[in-house]
Amino acid sequence: MPDRRPARLVVLVSGSGTNLQALLDACADPAYGASVVAVGADRDDIEGLARADRASVPTFVTKVGQFTSRDHWDRALADRVGAFEPDLVVLAGFMKLVGEDFLARFGGRTVNTHPALSPSFPGMHGPADALAYGVKVTGATLFVVDAGVDTGAIVAQVAVPVEDDDDVDALHERIKAAERVMLVDTVGRMAREGYVVDGRRVRLGG
Ligand SMILES: Nc1nc2c(c(=O)[nH]1)N[C@@H](CN(C=O)c1ccc(C(=O)N[C@@H](CCC(=O)O)C(=O)O)cc1)CN2
Numbered sequence: 001m002p003d004r005r006p007a008r009l010v011v012l013v014s015g016s017g018t019n020l021q022a023l024l025d026a027c028a029d030p031a032y033g034a035s036v037v038a039v040g041a042d043r044d045d046i047e048g049l050a051r052a053d054r055a056s057v058p059t060f061v062t063k064v065g066q067f068t069s070r071d072h073w074d075r076a077l078a079d080r081v082g083a084f085e086p087d088l089v090v091l092a093g094f095m096k097l098v099g100e101d102f103l104a105r106f107g108g109r110t111v112n113t114h115p116a117l118s119p120s121f122p123g124m125h126g127p128a129d130a131l132a133y134g135v136k137v138t139g140a141t142l143f144v145v146d147a148g149v150d151t152g153a154i155v156a157q158v159a160v161p162v163e164d165d166d167d168v169d170a171l172h173e174r175i176k177a178a179e180r181v182m183l184v185d186t187v188g189r190m191a192r193e194g195y196v197v198d199g200r201r202v203r204l205g206g
């Protein structure tokens, strides 16, 4: 089997970056088959950017407010990402919807990790919405990003129990522990084995 170069990952974050950290840790092993080549954010002063700095990974910040329209922001974000020539873009707690231009360039190779079992509880408050609904099982979903909100084709899911005494933070922390493992396992497989998106079905091992 010929040696392949590591897949180039650009990771976008908006917050604490624990999913990013799990990817950075995994990428330290050459056998993982991927490397985080840049970390981008839509805001300053977040732990996610500090994690990238500590790992000596280049960072960039592209804020919506710096642009005259959302479309200009979207194009600028795509340019910043594109400069690092990613094989795969990973949205890991990135709290902005990416638009038409971004998807024209990186559609089919951008994945997002979401803290709920899609198609239930899309949006920014997956754990709170699952708790309020009273489900007994929730989880996390990795999907290929499309123009909708958390509607993309599903790559992987992991189930997590909801406990009777959970509050939103306790439930989200339990989800995040399982989510990190799923994210690292699945992104590694995508990098090493390839993947095929066939309508709504995603098959690992291209
Ligand atoms: N085109 C897509 N972009 C993104 C998706 C997606 O499925 N399609 N997933 C998101 C993540 N996401 C939750 O899973 C999510 C993030 C943000 C929003 C949202 O409405 N954000 C507001 C701003 C809120 C803020 O800045 O705090 C916005 O974009 O204006 C909804 C869902 C990643 N992107």
Ligand SMILES: NCC(=O)N[C@@H]1O[C@H](COP(=O)([O-])[O-])[C@@H](O)[C@H]1O
Pocket (backbone or CB within 6 Å): 013, 014, 015, 016, 017, 018, 019, 020, 048, 092, 093, 094, 095, 113, 114, 115, 123, 124, 125, 126, 176, 179
């Ligand atoms: N709608 C997107 C969303 O809710 N994303 C979620 O934010 C958390 C980020 O944690 P992290 O910054 O510690 O990786 C993760 O649980 C991720 O799925």
